[in-house]
Amino acid sequence: MIKVGIVAYGITPFTKDDQKIESLLLKSTKNLFDNNPEIIRNDIDAVLVSTNNNSKYLSPILSEMVGIQPKIAHSIESLCNSGTNSIVSAYSYIVSGLADMVLISGAERNDSPGQILEWDNSRGEFKHPIFWASIFAKSYKRKFSISDEQIALVSVKNHKQAKENPNALSNKTFTIQDVINSKKLTDDLRLLDCSRPCTGSASILLASEETARKITDMPIWITGIGQKTTSAGFTKNTSFSSMESTKLAGQAALKMANHNANDIDVAEVHDAFSVCEPMALESLGFSKPGNGTNMIKELYETNNFKINPRGGLIGSGHPLGATGIAQTIEIIQQLESSATNRQVDNAKIGLVHNMSAAATSSTVLVLEK
């Protein structure tokens, strides 16, 4: 199978601004081309747009706005992991030979319709994500005797790390007590435990090995892909204290890359809510079940940015369709050693974990220099 490399990227700041979706897509795409003027736009033969926005025909619109006439042009929606789903589709187009170079642009507005899955009626009137997050938190705390304070440290750590990310929505740091004292949404969830919907866009360019080597001296290779969807409805989850789809997707991605969790130097994990971070770390094999918060504490106390260096979704904001792509860009920058104050020493192998709808669907990517 041919190798697929990431050769360029562009991103916008994540904000609460009111911007048109078309304008957002254009901005991160322009940033990508501004950063890489040597790229010949006519060589791009697929343009994929990742978003939950209701606007139509966004890929042809973006293509026209940047002067590309691609062979393949369409949108991809899978709620919060639309971004990495788009990357997997782009990878597949390249490996199959249907395309040689694929532009992926993800964007979302802070009023995204992707925040609530209306279809899932088994949740009764409790359809907002704060309710599944509360059940996860309660179940996780109960199973492993974890305190609110231990979980709150995720938010403390990720806000601290986001302060080093110029594109992050948050620029503030908080203490554990700040998190505990922030607005109580339910018995098991505070406002600062939540990632926030926002406006933002992120784009990357993928190419076959031969083309990638012509464009850049240091392509970042996608060496592992794992995906799993266990259901669409939250109540179908077999466990509320671990993430089955994440476990299966992680195992598949690491197997494809011929690595194990110990080999990973830096990772972006989908901390939609604080409790998701320890759950994801455990389901991905970075720590033993029930031990995720201890790992997070150690990372925080040693100022180690290994997990969610850009500040995760909690610190960076969560523009759904852009999130998986922004996570991937962070790992690219880490592997390029260009992550400035967020840089993890000697990062060679990175992992991206992006999931949807209470971990009913997960995508895991392994990236290498």
Next chain:
Amino acid sequence: MSFESELFQGKFCIPECTICKKIVWPPSEFCNHCLGKVSLKQGDFEGKIIEFSRQNEEYFCIVEFENTIRVIAKILHIPEIGQTVKISKCGIFNQNYFFYVN
């Protein structure tokens, strides 16, 4: 007669496949196992509380019926894990299902 039309009338039924007899959840016209036609089982079903949390003064819990069906329901007293409950009220309001158990 569908799960939804019965729920609208305040009745909680269990969707079951007419061919393979499996419970079909979420409710659907066809079985997600054998794609057979689904019928509705009526009864006074007992469920078990799997997990719960609270928003303001209102407890919400995941209740499991027949080891298969799970819903998020309101409960008016302090719930306990493993507690047996029955649907006391249910329906559709503003296009959302709602369930109460006690």
